[in-house]
Amino acid sequence: MTTSPKRHATPPVAANDRSGFIASPRIKLYKRRIAIDHPDPQAGERLLADALGAVDRDALHGILKQLVKASAIGHKPDEANLAFMISTMKSIAPRDSIESMLAAQMVCVHMAAMRSACRLACTDDLPQQESITRALSRLARTFAAQIEALGRHRSGDERAITVKNLSVQEGGKAIVGHVTQHASVTVAEGRTTDAFPNARMTAPQECRCNDDRPGAARGVVA
Numbered sequence: 001m002t003t004s005p006k007r008h009a010t011p012p013v014a015a016n017d018r019s020g021f022i023a024s025p026r027i028k029l030y031k032r033r034i035a036i037d038h039p040d041p042q043a044g045e046r047l048l049a050d051a052l053g054a055v056d057r058d059a060l061h062g063i064l065k066q067l068v069k070a071s072a073i074g075h076k077p078d079e080a081n082l083a084f085m086i087s088t089m090k091s092i093a094p095r096d097s098i099e100s101m102l103a104a105q106m107v108c109v110h111m112a113a114m115r116s117a118c119r120l121a122c123t124d125d126l127p128q129q130e131s132i133t134r135a136l137s138r139l140a141r142t143f144a145a146q147i148e149a150l151g152r153h154r155s156g157d158e159r160a161i162t163v164k165n166l167s168v169q170e171g172g173k174a175i176v177g178h179v180t181q182h183a184s185v186t187v188a189e190g191r192t193t194d195a196f197p198n199a200r201m202t203a204p205q206e207c208r209c210n211d212d213r214p215g216a217a218r219g220v221v222a
Contacts, residue, residue: 024051024090027064029077034064052086053094053103063104070108081111098153106146113139 025038025048038044045060054060067089071081085107094100116136123129 024048024086027068027079027082027086029068029079029082034068048086051090053089053096053100055097059097059100063100066104067107070111085111092150095154099150102146102150102153106143106150109139109143109146113143 025036025044028035028037036044036048038047045057048054048064049057049060052060052063054063067082067085068077071078071085073081085104088107088110089100089103092099092103092106094103113136116132116139120129120132120136123132
């Protein structure tokens with residue numbers, strides 16, 4: 001007699017939660033105010049401020065009011081959209097005011113992109129499809145640029161440059177250190193090392209431009 005293989009039950013969503021995960025308080029929307037759903041209002045504000053990267057109470061309520069307006073569906077704020085936006089901001093984990101504002105913009109741009117995608121799927125009019133597609137493309141590029149901006153801000157705008165091959169001709173010098181390049185001037189910080197210590201440096205020579213007329217420019221080349 002054969003037996004059917006055992007079926008493994010699908011694990012619940014809660015099984016994927018990270019250990020030590022602390023849920024942020026939810027926001028309750030009323031006609032003229034918003035409220036933090038927590039037994040201790042002050043503790044709820046602190047938890048939500050930490051999640052959103054707000055430095056104080058004014059910053060927290062300012063961000064919340066902006067998110068409430070961005071969550072609106074048909075000119076009416078939506079609690080489900082607001083909860084999603086707050087949860088997404090928490091996953092970004094903003095660490096200062098700049099990151100908090102950038103994270104809020106990112107979730108708002110994402111919401112706008114999804115609304116555009118919904119309108120694109122619901123229309124058969126070709127001109128509308130083209131217009132919505134352009135808007136969706138701009139929003140997607142903006143979101144990608146925001147991700148890059150967040151990464152640069154967190155890394156201190158440091159861009160690592162790796163030189164794999166270095167070729168120095170006889171009589172030349174290699175620059176060791178940081179190089180700051182401007183529009184017309186390059187400043188090297190650090191020290192220089194002779195690639196060929198025994199090589200003799202060539203003295204600068206004065207040259208004359210092809211134009212021998214009076215007042216023609218002259219220069220010095222090495």
